[in-house]
Amino acid sequence: MGKTKPELSFWQIWNMCFGFMGIQFGFALQNANVSRIFQTLGADYNNMAMLWVAAPITGLIVQPIIGYLSDNTWGKLGRRRPYFLYGAIAASLALFIMPNSPALWVAAGMLWIMDASINVSMEPFRAFVGDMLPRRQRALGYAMQSFFIGVGAVVASALPWMMTNWMGVSNTAAPGQVPESVKLAFYAGGAVFLLAVLWTVFSTKEYSPEQLDAFEDSHPAEGAQAEMKVIRSTGQYVKGGLAWLVSGVVIGIVIHWNIERLDKNLYLLAGGLMAFGVAQLIAGYMASKRHTANGFYQVIGDLFNMPLAMRQLAVVQFFSWFPLFAMWIYTTAAVTSHHYNTQDTSSVLYNQGADWVGVLFSVYNGTSILAAILIPIMVKFSNLRITHLFNLALGGVGFISFLYIDDPAYLVIPMIGVGFAWASILSVPYAILSNALPAAKMGVYMGIFNFFIVIPQILAASILGFLVTRLFDSQPVFALVVGGCSMLLAGLMTLRVNISEA
Helix, strand or coil: CCECCCCCCHHHHHHHHHHHHHHHHHHHHHHHHHHHHHHHCCCCHHHHHHHHCHHHHHHHHHHHHHHHHHHCCCECCECCHHHHHHHHHHHHHHHHHHHHCCCHHHHHHHHHHHHHHHHHHHHHHHHHHHHHCCHHHHHHHHHHHHHHHHHHHHHHHHHHHHHHHCCCCCCCCCCCCCCHHHHHHHHHHHHHHHHHHHHHHHHCCCCCHHHHHHEHHHCCCHHHHHHHCCCCCHHHHHHHHHHHHHHHHHHHHHHHHCCCCCCHHHHHHHHHHHHHHHHHHHHHHHHHCCCCCCHHHHHHHHHCCCCHHHHHHHHHHHHHHHHHHHHHHHHHHHHHHHHCCCCCCCCHHHHHHHHHHHHHHHHHHHHHHHHHHHHHHHHHHCCHHHHHHHHHHHHHHHHHHCCCCCCHHHHHHHHHHHHHHHHHHHHHHHHHHHCCCCHHHHHHHHHHHCHHHHHHHHHHHHHHHHHHHHHCCCCCHHHHHHHHHHHHHHHHHHCCCCCCCC
């Protein structure tokens, strides 16, 4: 029996989570302003999802790779900290360049680089909590991360509005030019990102591999060990791969034959099915040749060998993150068109509406700070499932209410509900998950878990443009309504998660 991992003090947990504030600073600036930058550079909101899809695809590829690498890394900076640092440097540079993009294709490329860099920093932070804290403190660790996510996002989301209203910086510019308020906000965000991550890197010392091996909770639980013995055969990989590949090809052909009635973004869905099929075929080939000692094969194998709680939570995550991606893509277009009645990106009215979206995003992130404090209390008086259901219901109703609220000032109310949902999504599933995972694979499984954040985003990018233009008469506000329905469904799916509430 190994020795027990010691509890950390409040300030030690504070320091190890502080860098997440910087990561969220960059993430919130991206979410609140990239659609605005795209539209300013000439993008039509009908094609916005296609431009945004680079971000989730990047996460799909980067997060499990970084998780696998960080599980197997040890150097002068430790196990996870090198990825925090190098990702922060790259993301900060991208934040400086993004608002100065001279053309739409440059901005789309910078979004890809920015999101890849943010993912390199962010993914190991989830596993970092599992590495550093004993099981009884992990809920506090994830709540602390949610607190810093809220703090960073509140300031970052409202930065362009603050630049204009507090500092007198112009929020309008010539057609095709990004306003100075947005540029300065991105510059500030790049500096905060790097400095916050540096604080965690130099204030927190990681346990060595030998120390982790000595801790009793560094070994998989009995149930996890049993599940890890299951090995997918070569035949299963080949059959599954062919089924997914053929399905993608058939759907792609159907889309091509009916492209005038459908939407080109649907090709993303077909492409995703084919890519998953090809990945399984590659894994099957590797298995047949016994070339299994590599990251690609291990990640695919672990994907099909997830612990039960992780499989059940994956469904909840899928329907929780679909509406968030709808919000990040379409809120600016929805508010400016539905509540400010304009689509002219160079007009004062449009930029007032776009600034107000930043404030609304700040409201939901600010609410998440309070919610992060209240969620442990809610769990104490109910349980993890009921708490998550309640919070997701608040978010779902909030999204749907955008359709029925006319005065944009009152949109603050539904964003409070979205804030509770956001805080719950960032903490409750991870609190459940971290205790169900073998610690030796904490990083790679956290990366795989993010598949079920990324896949619904790719689906949203595939179908939301079609739904908005063909089904909802080009009214972006209905993308939020669809998202609200998805979040309500996610809440109901929480009830089927079979976990111990201990």
